[in-house]
Amino acid sequence: MLNTHKIRKLLEKSGYIADGSIATAVLLALGMEKPILVEGPPGVGKTGLAKALSEALGFPLVRLQCYEGIDEGKALYDWEYGKQLIYTQMLRTQLDSYLSVSANLREAVERLAAEESLFFSQNFLVQRPILRSFLSEGRSLLLIDEVDRSDDEFEALLLECLSDFQISIPEIGVIQAKVKPLVILTSNATRMISDALRRRCLYLYIAYPELDREIAIIRARFPEICKDLAKQMVEFLRKTRDLNLRKPPSISEALDWAQALSILSTSRLTPNVVGSTGGAIIKHQNDMQKVMELAEKELIE
Amino acid sequence: MERIVTRFVTALREAGLRVSPGETLDAVRAIVLGGVGERSSAKAMLRMTLVKRVADFPLFDLVFDRFFRVSNDSEFGEELDDLLNGAITCFEEGANVLEAYVHIGEERIRLQVEGEYQPGDKLELESLTEVGDGGLESPEMMVQLKGYRGRGAPPKPSQRYYQDPNAMRLKVKRRQEMCFTFNDEELTAMEDVVSRMIHRLKKDVKRTHERQRRGKLHVIKTIQRNYRHGMVPFLLSLRRRRKERPRIVVLCDVSYSVSHASRFMLLLLQTLHKHLMDVRSFIFNREVAEITDLLTNMPVNSILEAIDDGDIIDLDENSDYGYAFVAFKEKYLKSLRGKPAIIILGDGRNNYNTPNDHALGEITERAGYTLWLTPEERDMWDLGDCLVERYGAYCDRVEVARNVAELSRFVEELFSSFYQDHCQRNRKNLRFEAQAEEPSAYGTYYIRRKKAATS
Numbered sequence: 001m002l003n004t005h006k007i008r009k010l011l012e013k014s015g016y017i018a019d020g021s022i023a024t025a026v027l028l029a030l031g032m033e034k035p036i037l038v039e040g041p042p043g044v045g046k047t048g049l050a051k052a053l054s055e056a057l058g059f060p061l062v063r064l065q066c067y068e069g070i071d072e073g074k075a076l077y078d079w080e081y082g083k084q085l086i087y088t089q090m091l092r093t094q095l096d097s098y099l100s101v102s103a104n105l106r107e108a109v110e111r112l113a114a115e116e117s118l119f120f121s122q123n124f125l126v127q128r129p130i131l132r133s134f135l136s137e138g139r140s141l142l143l144i145d146e147v148d149r150s151d152d153e154f155e156a157l158l159l160e161c162l163s164d165f166q167i168s169i170p171e172i173g174v175i176q177a178k179v180k181p182l183v184i185l186t187s188n189a190t191r192m193i194s195d196a197l198r199r200r201c202l203y204l205y206i207a208y209p210e211l212d213r214e215i216a217i218i219r220a221r222f223p224e225i226c227k228d229l230a231k232q233m234v235e236f237l238r239k240t241r242d243l244n245l246r247k248p249p250s251i252s253e254a255l256d257w258a259q260a261l262s263i264l265s266t267s268r269l270t271p272n273v274v275g276s277t278g279g280a281i282i283k284h285q286n287d288m289q290k291v292m293e294l295a296e297k298e299l300i301e
Numbered sequence: 302m303e304r305i306v307t308r309f310v311t312a313l314r315e316a317g318l319r320v321s322p323g324e325t326l327d328a329v330r331a332i333v334l335g336g337v338g339e340r341s342s343a344k345a346m347l348r349m350t351l352v353k354r355v356a357d358f359p360l361f362d363l364v365f366d367r368f369f370r371v372s373n374d375s376e377f378g379e380e381l382d383d384l385l386n387g388a389i390t391c392f393e394e395g396a397n398v399l400e401a402y403v404h405i406g407e408e409r410i411r412l413q414v415e416g417e418y419q420p421g422d423k424l425e426l427e428s429l430t431e432v433g434d435g436g437l438e439s440p441e442m443m444v445q446l447k448g449y450r451g452r453g454a455p456p457k458p459s460q461r462y463y464q465d466p467n468a469m470r471l472k473v474k475r476r477q478e479m480c481f482t483f484n485d486e487e488l489t490a491m492e493d494v495v496s497r498m499i500h501r502l503k504k505d506v507k508r509t510h511e512r513q514r515r516g517k518l519h520v521i522k523t524i525q526r527n528y529r530h531g532m533v534p535f536l537l538s539l540r541r542r543r544k545e546r547p548r549i550v551v552l553c554d555v556s557y558s559v560s561h562a563s564r565f566m567l568l569l570l571q572t573l574h575k576h577l578m579d580v581r582s583f584i585f586n587r588e589v590a591e592i593t594d595l596l597t598n599m600p601v602n603s604i605l606e607a608i609d610d611g612d613i614i615d616l617d618e619n620s621d622y623g624y625a626f627v628a629f630k631e632k633y634l635k636s637l638r639g640k641p642a643i644i645i646l647g648d649g650r651n652n653y654n655t656p657n658d659h660a661l662g663e664i665t666e667r668a669g670y671t672l673w674l675t676p677e678e679r680d681m682w683d684l685g686d687c688l689v690e691r692y693g694a695y696c697d698r699v700e701v702a703r704n705v706a707e708l709s710r711f712v713e714e715l716f717s718s719f720y721q722d723h724c725q726r727n728r729k730n731l732r733f734e735a736q737a738e739e740p741s742a743y744g745t746y747y748i749r750r751k752k753a754a755t756s
Contacts, residue, residue, distance in 0.1 A: 004335075004342060021345040024335065028349060031334040032327065039355065082530040192493060198353035199321055205355045 002027060007056075016045070016052030017209075017216045025204040026053065035162050035183035037147075037198060040206035043250035046186040049206070050143040059141040059182060064129040066150040072157055076167055078126040084119055120171035130161055134177035141182045147197075148187040155197055163200045208241060208250065217251060222258045232269050233257065237281070239298065243290050249281035256280040271295040303329050306347075309368055313351060316364050320351050327351075340369070356489070494705055495572040498713045548639050549573075549580045549715075550668070552629065554647030555608055556586045556620035562676035564605060565705050566646045569712065571601045581637070584608065585625040587618045589632065622649060622688065623657030630660045640669035642715055645696070648677050649689035656688055661695050671696040672715055676703050 004023035011018045011026075018026075029036045038046045054061035064075055088095075095112075102108040127135065133142040147155065161167060165177035185201060187193055209217065214234045218225060225233075233254065241248045249257070257280040266273055274295040282288045310325045327350040335346050344365055352361045522538035530536075551570055555563045563584075570582050574596045581593045590613050595604050607613055643664065665671045673696045675682075675689050682689045693699040702708045 020341060021349070024342055024345045025349055027335060028331050028346065032330055034327070037353070081535055085530060085533060191496065192489070195319075195353070199323060201353070202327075202349045203353040204349060205358070 002030065010056040011052050012220070014052045014055040015220055016048060016056075017213055017220055018049075019209070019213055022049065022204065022206065025202055028202055029182055029184075032202075033165075033180045035185055035201045036204050037193070037201035038184060038186045038204045038206060039189055041208065041248070041250055042188050043252035044206050044208060045251050046206060047143065047145055048252075050141060050145075050184040050186070053182070053184070054141040054143075057141070057182075059139050060136065061141050061143060062129050062133040062136070062181070063143045063145060065145045066147050066154070068149055068151060070150050070154050072128075074128060075130050075154065075157070076128050076161070077131045077169060078128060079120075079171075080124045080126055084124050087119075087124075122172070125169075125172075131167055131175070133181040134161075134165065134167065134175065136181070137178065139179045139181060141184065144183065144185045146188060147185050148189060148191045148193060152194070155194055159196055159200065162197075208238075211235070211238065214238075214251065214254065218254060218258045221255055222262050224262050225258050226267070229261065229266070229268060230258070233261070236269060236274075236295075236298065239294060240281070240291055243287075243294060245282070245284070245287040245290060247283045247287065253281040269295075269299050271299050274299065302332065306332065309347070309364075310351065312364050312368050313361065316360055318352065318357055318360060318364075324351050324353075490705075494709050495569060498709050548637075548641035550637060550641045550643045551580060551582045552589075552625075552643065552645045552647075553582065553584045554586065554620060554622075554645075555584045555614070556616065558620070558650055559646070559648045559676050562674075562703065562708075563646060565708055566674075567596075567604065567608075568601050569705065569708055571596045571604075573712075581641075583629065583633065584614060585620075585629070586614050586616055587621040587624050588614045589625050589628045590614050591633065619652040619654070620647075620650065621654040622647065622651045622692070623655045623660070626660035626664060627657050630663055634664060634667060637667060640667070642670040642672070643668040644672045644674065644712070644715070645692075646674045646676075646702075648675050649673075649682075649687050649692055651686055651688045653686050656691060658688075658691055658695065661692055665695045670715065670718075671698075672711065673699040674702040674708065674711060675699065677701065 004020065004027055007023040007026050008018050011023070025036050028034070038049065040046055050063075051061065053059070099108045099111060102111055125131075130142065130144075133140045144158070147158075162183060165180045167175045169175060185197075208214075211231075211234055214237070215227070215230045218230045218233065219227070237249055237254055237257075257277060260277045260280045261273070264273075264277070266277075271292070275292060278288055278291060282291050306329050307325060310320050310328070313320050328347055331346045331350050332343065335342065337343055347365065348358070348361055352358060517540045519538045519540045523534050523536070524532060526536045526538050527534050551566070553563050553566050553570075555567075567582075567584075570580060573580050574582075574593075581591065582596055583589055583591050592604065592613065595607075595613075599607075609616070611617065673689070673693055677687070677689070678701060681687065689699060700707075700711055702711055
């Protein structure tokens with residue numbers, strides 16, 4: 001029997017430090033077979049959660065990256081027209097002999113119609129990510145990344161897939177998921193996601209982590225960073241997040257920074273260090289100035 | 302257990318959150334599944350299933366803390382069932398749910414007053430209206446309440462108009478702008494309105510694009526596209542016609558007298574900028590300044606502050622439309638591409654300066670369409686120094702717009718007529734030029750101009 005504690009342990013093994021609410025969300029999603037909608041500032045580990053989960057639980061990861069204009073042909077399934085054509089070409093002689101038995105045209109049409117389903121069978125179906133995850137033998141993890149980039153039409157398309165775990169294909173019928181996959185949707189909130197979709201999901205908001213968790217995250221990835229430096233880094237980062245920057249540094253930036261510092265084998269932060277490695281956490285010129293001012297103020301003793 | 306959850310959901314609903322029955326079921330299932338362990342995990346489970354927006358988290362926390370009150374703080378790890386029972390008895394003691402919320406969410410309540418009147422709000426209302434002797438109707442009070450720029454400072458010239466008690470009474474009905482800049486709720490509401498509008502418009506855009514694409518076959522592209530089908534042309538590629546995008550130029554009066562309307566206009570503009578439109582925005586009081594770059598790069602609240610501080614243009618002068626139009630004509634008119642649609646927002650109160658309406662005439666001549674939006678009611682137009690009637694003669698349309706909904710409706714109408722016009726013109730080109738032209742707001746304008754040019 002899983003519990004939140006175990007989930008946290010499992011995730012920690014694959015390098016993801018989860019807090020209570022993340023673990024609870026995963027537990028519920030597994031138990032209730034419901035998708036999780038993850039929101040939060042960019043770079044805070046939304047996609048990372050899905051990757052770590054697939055590793056920790058041993059579910060193969062099926063990833064669907066959303067973009068403007070994505071449609072069912074890209075997300076669910078598509079027909080292989082070319083293959084269908086080639087098959088008809090190649091089977092022409094077979095068809096001729098098969099149809100020559102029939103006495104008249106009507107019979108020939110009927111005979112052909114009886115075989116129609118051959119051409120719209122799963123042989124000619126290209127599986128796109130959602131269908132692939134539904135048809136996989138074991139339980140898989142379906143990551144629908146950055147749903148907010150897609151259009152409303154696509155969101156409506158997701159509703160059927162996510163609430164009933166089925167896909168209707170007009171030519172074949174309804175395909176049920178063999179094993180219901182664990183679904184994770186991520187969103188950067190560039191667009192409001194409809195209430196209909198929200199209702200079908202568990203909602204998880206990942207904020208910037210607390211002090212201890214962020215230190216743990218950095219130390220888990222880069223054990224060579226000593227505890228004091230990690231603490232100093234995180235405290236500094238938390239202050240920069242309050243500066244009202246255009247792009248506040250988030251966990252992924254923190255990790256980049258940690259890597260930079262470990263390559264330079266730095267042992268403590270000084271304004272100089274911030275100046276030379278600031279590119280890892282700050283992505284705008286104006287932000288850099290503010291951060292330098294902060295560094296001058298905070299890091300000189 | 303179910304009863305407790307449903308009661309909690311009711312409490313959430315009363316606090317103003319929208320929770321569906323399906324979500325309530327989810328919450329029950331979640332609790333059954335996750336078990337009632339620590340308080341924090343139970344809270345996480347309920348929050349995950351019942352609340353689907355970050356913005357609603359604080360309210361949820363408040364309601365949760367109030368509902369599952371712990372009698373002794375020391376018993377933190379107490380069984381949730383006990384907590385729940387405790388909560389229920391506490392509620393059945395007769396504590397009215399609503400009264401409980403009066404104390405928590407003052408913010409919320411104030412919002413509710415605007416919408417529905419609820420019995421429990423009365424108390425709150427009474428405490429709110431305790432203002433000075435003059436009451437709400439007194440001019441000074443009005444200026445203070447509405448948060449006109451330069452709060453506390455002596456009224457600026459353009460505010461004099463508002464101190465006339467009669468005019469004041471007319472204004473009371475208008476939207477009440479208590480705050481200086483936009484709060485998050487307003488921003489998201491606006492984002493919502495505009496994104497819905499953009500969504501509707503996009504369909505028009507799509508349709509025009511489809512029509513535009515309907516041309517001759519592009520042989521090379523078609524072959525390239527059908528490579529994987531063995532060159533059998535399943536998918537056609539057509540030569541495109543010249544792409545036409547709607548261009549908009551907005552002239553927004555930011556003087557004190559129309560500040561409440563121009564703020565919304567600016568917000569609308571920024572959201573448009575963010576999305577798809579080719580918009581150039583100008584603000585004026587007496588001088589004119591272009592703020593297109595600012596709108597794309599700065600959050601709207603800081604732009605508003607910059608404007609209010611007079612960093613961009615001087616706001617202490619009386620607004621002078623005539624001067625502004627001449628300045629715009631000389632400085633920017635040449636740089637406008639194509640035949641843009643021009644939207645002018647202002648009350649046309651010229652403070653008895655030279656109207657210079659010929660300049661507006663020249664500007665509209667360059668435009669495909671001109672729309673004047675004024676925040677004032679029609680019956681106020683010929684009072685005092687208002688020149689809307691006079692300027693309006695040059696415009697294709699003059700409308701009264703007082704709030705976001707109306708503003709965005711007019712802008713949307715403008716866009717869709719713009720697209721329709723393009724469709725019509727394309728079709729017309731296909732058929733024959735000399736055909737009788739269909740009457741549309743845009744179309745008639747062109748006929749008028751064309752005739753004027755030929756005669």
